[in-house]
Amino acid sequence: MKLIKNSAQRLVPEVVNGQKQIPFKGVGKYKPDGRIANPPIRSCSFYPEDGNKLVKTLKEALKKAGLKDGMTISTHHHLRNGDAVANLIFDAAHSLGVKNLRWFPSASFPCHSHLLRYLHDGTIHHIEGSMNGPLGKFTSEGKMKGMGVLRSHGGRYQSIQDGEVRIDIAVIAAPTADSFGNANGVQGKSACGGLGFALADSEYADKVIVVTDNLVPFPCVPWQIQGNNVDYVVQVDSLGDPSKIVSGTTEMTKSPDRLLIAEYIAKFMDAAGIVKEGFSYQAGAGGINLAVILFLKEIMKKKGVKARFIRGGSTKYLVELLEDGLTDYILDGQTFDLEAVRSMRDNPNHVMTSPFTSYNYHGKGNFASIVDAAILGATEVDVNFNANVVTHSDGYLLHGIGGWQNCLFSKCTILAIPSFRDRIPVILDEVTTLCGPGELIDVIVTERGIAINPRRKDLIEETMNSGLPIRSIKEIQKEVYEICGGPPAKPNVDKSKVVAIVKWVDGTVLDSVYKIK
């Protein structure tokens, strides 16, 4: 395997799963010159005149869609750890004796460990998409036949749009659908909120199968997925486990350290002049993020300011802001709890977004760079503000990128991180895997202080008299190393064996993930 050094000084393979790659050239440096993917022209004369595209079983739909060896099957992850559909697809593929499939999910979850058997027996050749938990571990151990490809949500859209990944069959789990294929995620017993992660799949895949457990008469309104892009519709008893699709409620952190980080972030945003009438920020569903919402809420109320929009991952905490009149809009990419599903269903100001609107770097702009501040996590950061979200310091691949890389383009990107986890320091000299270049990361907030990227002289000046514990990142690192007894052990990996690559938002290769020895 030939590795070359990219502009971030990381070694990356030239060819991945037989496809030539472009190494990372620097943020905003790669200028694409091709044209977007163009599916075949279809004709209504090939489809039922009455609009009824129902097929009895998923297996039959896969056969009709022409499933064969080596094809690419895509799925979305809006059903999260409650999803049964991806497992059903590969059960069907296995029973049809099909081999060497590429699975292209927008993310995978522990519920998909069922698929390990198909990775072992050759039904699935490899996975391109985040591999959370067991599938990540399997990959790290070098057991996957092909190489993993990790992309951000925006990068996934970009890869489909640009023709880098051609999807043969997209299977879209839909909590509600009609027999024409119009579908949404806001109604039905498996309601999950938006279905934006399946948008690119529906637009560009050769064949599109909608699978639903709530078939309604035409028209299914709203149609988050348009039946005009759908070939077959399959009705099943259940898409999965509703209690794992959305939480009944989302949990706020109770850790004093994490609450302190959240408080620092809210105060920092205020001190930096971000919290003002008409501002915007990106909230997530992690424990610290939820706490930030509450601290910000207090500041907003005290100052009497209202946000123009908040980007979610949405939860009941965001919904409260909307319903209390503290933001005009929620622009929502992913809906995490029942209250947020209800709000998206009933409130026109709780708007579904897709990776196309929010994150696709190969569009005429996207929403991510318009956001005033984004609060994100990381598994590791380094003294140059580079960050990692996919591997741990032991080298294991355990997380997906999600929208993380895309959100780095906000006007002020803040990483919320505890300075150590299980006595392993989080601020290193160099991150194990590079997922986000330091030039895009403005602020790192730990329970031991706030480090501002020296590039952001404006933020340094704005906040210098704020009374907040603003420190250099090396100073925080030193303190943590003293507590933990030095840096973490180097990961025990075989640097000649790449098991997965990390793509940048423009489709270039940013870094490699290596096999654990």
Place this chain on the structure above:
Amino acid sequence: MKLIKNSAQRLVPEVVNGQKQIPFKGVGKYKPDGRIANPPIRSCSFYPEDGNKLVKTLKEALKKAGLKDGMTISTHHHLRNGDAVANLIFDAAHSLGVKNLRWFPSASFPCHSHLLRYLHDGTIHHIEGSMNGPLGKFTSEGKMKGMGVLRSHGGRYQSIQDGEVRIDIAVIAAPTADSFGNANGVQGKSACGGLGFALADSEYADKVIVVTDNLVPFPCVPWQIQGNNVDYVVQVDSLGDPSKIVSGTTEMTKSPDRLLIAEYIAKFMDAAGIVKEGFSYQAGAGGINLAVILFLKEIMKKKGVKARFIRGGSTKYLVELLEDGLTDYILDGQTFDLEAVRSMRDNPNHVMTSPFTSYNYHGKGNFASIVDAAILGATEVDVNFNANVVTHSDGYLLHGIGGWQNCLFSKCTILAIPSFRDRIPVILDEVTTLCGPGELIDVIVTERGIAINPRRKDLIEETMNSGLPIRSIKEIQKEVYEICGGPPAKPNVDKSKVVAIVKWVDGTVLDSVYKIK
């Protein structure tokens, strides 16, 4: 000019404006085998990071978009006869000295007679799009430099999607927009309802300019047009004359003959078993159509049935059905009066549709064929149920096709026509211009009786004991000829000079329009 005979026995040119054509092959017979159009891959690095795409003037935006001789400029017609934007575009183009443009509107109106000067002086080479009124007359007289191309709304989407028409610059008049280019038609002083006719333009044009007279802070919600497809945004004082954009109110017909036709249609639909729980139909905004709504409403109330959806052209009459609980949804392609604009803005069950969802024949099905009944007009029909909507019997091109051809695919297509107009019979032996093949037209309703296409034995049987005046089409024709003194005079046209062609929904050429001598 070489003309060849297509499968409808009509003579059509082989080449139009330098582009080779495919002659009509029969309904559902042409099987496309190409791939859809694929615009260049863009990158966020080419666009402003803060999302602000504002440019001072339309002229500057056109220059930035690279306007030059021979380009194709597209516009939509949601502002109808109140539109000022198309005129502003060509004023700017003229002042820049640009020549030989192709104007590709979704429709043109009498307000665009301002553009005759640019057709004369060579700024505009030719128009592809419906030419209502003065521009149609100009074309009929053989004065346009290029050949007119008439397409249905669905055919226009198809032609863009399939790469048949490549739009260099789309200019989208938007009653509300943000500086990123997100836009809608439901808010602002120039509110017109939906903006669906501009969808294909926004998706496939090389450059997209949004022009608005109501700029709002990001995000403009709803975004009927997505800023991710937009290059430049221009703020102007006024998009046009609001009183001509939507009517304050839509007028019901008062003519006894037309009311009788409307009553026959409603009764026929009932007798044919169409008016039942969960049915659907397509209503228009013409005087007869509006009356049909009222007659149907009475029948629905008496029977206690509710429609699942009604397709509009929407007006206050449809809105009343929705608000009275007589239909679950309005699926709306075009919004005609203030009440309908309000309803689309405020009622989530009044849903905007686009030619992609409703009419595109080169998709995986569309909504048109799902509709139980469509009620349409015609300028002429013939004894074989063929119909014409673009020319009059004197040969003059005076109307566009609109969604008419697309709606012919409904399960029961009913033409509502007075049997003569200005003492000119409307039922001929052969239509002047063929716009809709008779095999798709099921019923012709005149004030002198109802003619059912002999192919529809089911409808004939269902309604034979209804007491309705069901007659053969020839019988009605004979009666009308007696009243009017025979068939109308043959149009005085030069059959060697084609001034425009009529496309079928699949992009093939259905018929020719000839120069008036």
